[in-house]
Amino acid sequence: MIKTAEGFNVEKIRNDFPILNRKVNGRNLVYFDNAATSQTPQQVIDCIVDYYQNYNANIHRGVHALSQEATEAYENARRIVQRHFNAKDFKEIILTSGTTHSINLVASGYEKFMTAGDEVLVSGLEHHSNIVPWQMLCEKTGAQLKVLAMTEEGVLDMQSFEDLLNFKTKLVMVNHVSNALGTINPIEDIIEKAHAVGAKVLVDGAQATPHIKPDVQALDVDYYTCSAHKICGPTGVGMLYGKQELLEELPPYQGGGEMIDQVSFEKTTYAGLPNKFEAGTPNICGGIAFGKALDYMNSIGFESIAAYEQDLLDYATQRLNEFDNIIIYGPNTDAKTAVISFNFQGLHPYDVGTLVDKMGIAVRTGHHCAQPIMEFFKIPGTIRASFSFYNTKAEIDLFIEALQKANSMLL
Amino acid sequence: MSSIVEKQNEVVDEFSMFEDWMQRYEYMIELGKSLPLIDERYKTDDNIIKGCQSRVWVHADMNDNDKIEFTADSDAIITKGIIAILIRVFSDQTPKEILEANTDFIDEIGLKEHLSPTRANGLVSMIKQLKMYALAYSKA
Numbered sequence: 137m138i139k140t141a142e143g144f145n146v147e148k149i150r151n152d153f154p155i156l157n158r159k160v161n162g163r164n165l166v167y168f169d170n171a172a173t174s175q176t177p178q179q180v181i182d183c184i185v186d187y188y189q190n191y192n193a194n195i196h197r198g199v200h201a202l203s204q205e206a207t208e209a210y211e212n213a214r215r216i217v218q219r220h221f222n223a224k225d226f227k228e229i230i231l232t233s234g235t236t237h238s239i240n241l242v243a244s245g246y247e248k249f250m251t252a253g254d255e256v257l258v259s260g261l262e263h264h265s266n267i268v269p270w271q272m273l274c275e276k277t278g279a280q281l282k283v284l285a286m287t288e289e290g291v292l293d294m295q296s297f298e299d300l301l302n303f304k305t306k307l308v309m310v311n312h313v314s315n316a317l318g319t320i321n322p323i324e325d326i327i328e329k330a331h332a333v334g335a336k337v338l339v340d341g342a343q344a345t346p347h348i349k350p351d352v353q354a355l356d357v358d359y360y361t362c363s364a365h366k367i368c369g370p371t372g373v374g375m376l377y378g379k380q381e382l383l384e385e386l387p388p389y390q391g392g393g394e395m396i397d398q399v400s401f402e403k404t405t406y407a408g409l410p411n412k413f414e415a416g417t418p419n420i421c422g423g424i425a426f427g428k429a430l431d432y433m434n435s436i437g438f439e440s441i442a443a444y445e446q447d448l449l450d451y452a453t454q455r456l457n458e459f460d461n462i463i464i465y466g467p468n469t470d471a472k473t474a475v476i477s478f479n480f481q482g483l484h485p486y487d488v489g490t491l492v493d494k495m496g497i498a499v500r501t502g503h504h505c506a507q508p509i510m511e512f513f514k515i516p517g518t519i520r521a522s523f524s525f526y527n528t529k530a531e532i533d534l535f536i537e538a539l540q541k542a543n544s545m546l547l
Numbered sequence: 548m549s550s551i552v553e554k555q556n557e558v559v560d561e562f563s564m565f566e567d568w569m570q571r572y573e574y575m576i577e578l579g580k581s582l583p584l585i586d587e588r589y590k591t592d593d594n595i596i597k598g599c600q601s602r603v604w605v606h607a608d609m610n611d612n613d614k615i616e617f618t619a620d621s622d623a624i625i626t627k628g629i630i631a632i633l634i635r636v637f638s639d640q641t642p643k644e645i646l647e648a649n650t651d652f653i654d655e656i657g658l659k660e661h662l663s664p665t666r667a668n669g670l671v672s673m674i675k676q677l678k679m680y681a682l683a684y685s686k687a
């Protein structure tokens with residue numbers, strides 16, 4: 137059953153987010169920078185406080201009560217993440233510091249497997265964090281980086297994908313959703329075709345996970361990443377999902393405590409999954425709060441979230457189209473998440489962003505860590521409004537008013 | 548000719564008349580339109596100031612009185628206004644005066660937020676660049 141936006145109690149949800157009561161420059165905050173980071177509900181804040189007030193201890197080490205409790209809570213969070221993404225085994229869930237860490241972990245591991253003549257294929261819609269680690273891998277191994285082009289509409293050119301794909305392709309990197317444009321990429325298709333030539337696929341889920349609940353088994357994806365801070369969790373924690381047989385082969389990323397089995401100066405043996413990839417004391421509190429954040433979002437339900445956000449996106453798009461000089465980048469509203477990347481003809485995004493900030497509205501301006509996309513459109517950047525399930529149409533109206541004022545001041 | 552301090556006080560006086568941010572920004576946008584524009588041939592990548600979300604070019608010439616005259620441009624209007632204020636204060640001064648000048652007046656005219664290094668609009672980089680030109684000319 138598909139739920140609709142009706143009956144979605146946004147006022148009740150807003151009460152969970154204390155920061156939404158803030159004033160900025162004397163006005164009520166309108167937070168439309170959710171693609172950069174989401175706000176944190178009281179339930180998650182309480183979880184963080186509870187950890188430090190009641191059971192802060194290092195994990196996997198002590199026999200004492202606090203260490204046991206912390207270990208249990210941390211490992212329970214891993215199970216929550218596993219269930220959320222429907223991974224087959226908890227061992228396939230590596231808790232990292234976020235998407236960037238997750239991608240670097242995989243890229244660094246592939247140094248062992250890549251040789252000159254191999255190819256890695258990176259989509260043209262990627263965030264820098266899913267470009268640079270692969271450039272580094274290619275530099276070290278002599279492998280070649282190929283770029284999967286995008287079209288004027290800001291979607292991947294699937295014909296060019298098939299042309300580029302060949303038996304030398306070892307890895308394909310694509311985001312599930314683009315951070316700069318909101319494009320939802322056809323990852324099912326990409327994964328299937330990549331597998332047909334024996335390539336593995338890493339999907340950067342940083343922007344998809346706030347809106348979509350992915351099923352890694354159904355997708356048959358090899359690696360999937362996300363960052364907790366974009367899904368109502370704290371900063372500095374995230375996930376790498378990898379198929380067990382792939383993670384078993386991948387060499388450890390960092391050496392240290394937690395990731396070992398036996399250490400002697402003659403020979404050290406590594407711990408099994410997932411500990412092999414979790415050297416050192418992890419972000420224990422962050423991991424626990426990450427689990428809480430997923431529980432929170434699931435209590436609202438991703439179908440409801442998607443329907444409500446679609447409604448916001450349609451409304452905001454319709455209102456923005458009232459401006460004669462609007463230019464919206466990326467696909468139509470049915471092919472993207474609740475993100476609008478736009479400019480006004482003749483206005484610099486930085487000027488607009490500066491003025492709307494003065495009116496209490498938080499949007500992102502600039503290249504959004506995706507310079508190749510800006511290069512493609514030959515623009516210095518865009519204004520990006522990204523919505524979350526706690527935003528409202530009334531806030532969109534305030535945003536439109538602020539944009540009208542900015543236009544009248546700048547034009 | 549007014550000194551840097553006199554010109555700074557002038558700017559502070561002007562800005563003190565404004566009651567709210569809107570008026571301040573409207574004035575800055577006005578000032579941006581009167582910016583002494585850089586000659587197109589100096590609008591090169593070498594002359595772009597790093598650390599700005601918008602592109603800013605600055606050029607400096609020494610005039611017959613051994614004073615520096617700045618010209619500039621930007622693709623963003625507010626940035627143009629900011630650089631216009633800086634140039635108004637620093638242009639037609641000797642390298643030594645420019646190097647010794649402090650820039651507290653930015654704070655006083657309510658543009659402190661633009662001084663934050665995280666702001667990435669590069670007001671700090673612009674000031675540094677003006678001073679670098681002064682330094683270069685002081686050695687020439």
Ligand SMILES: Cc1ncc(COP(=O)(O)O)c(C=O)c1O
Pocket residue numbers: 171172233234235236237263265266311313314315340342343363
């Ligand atoms: C698509 C995408 N990938 C990767 C990242 C990097 O995430 P993090 O900074 O949490 O590692 C982001 C964050 O903006 C993103 O939007």
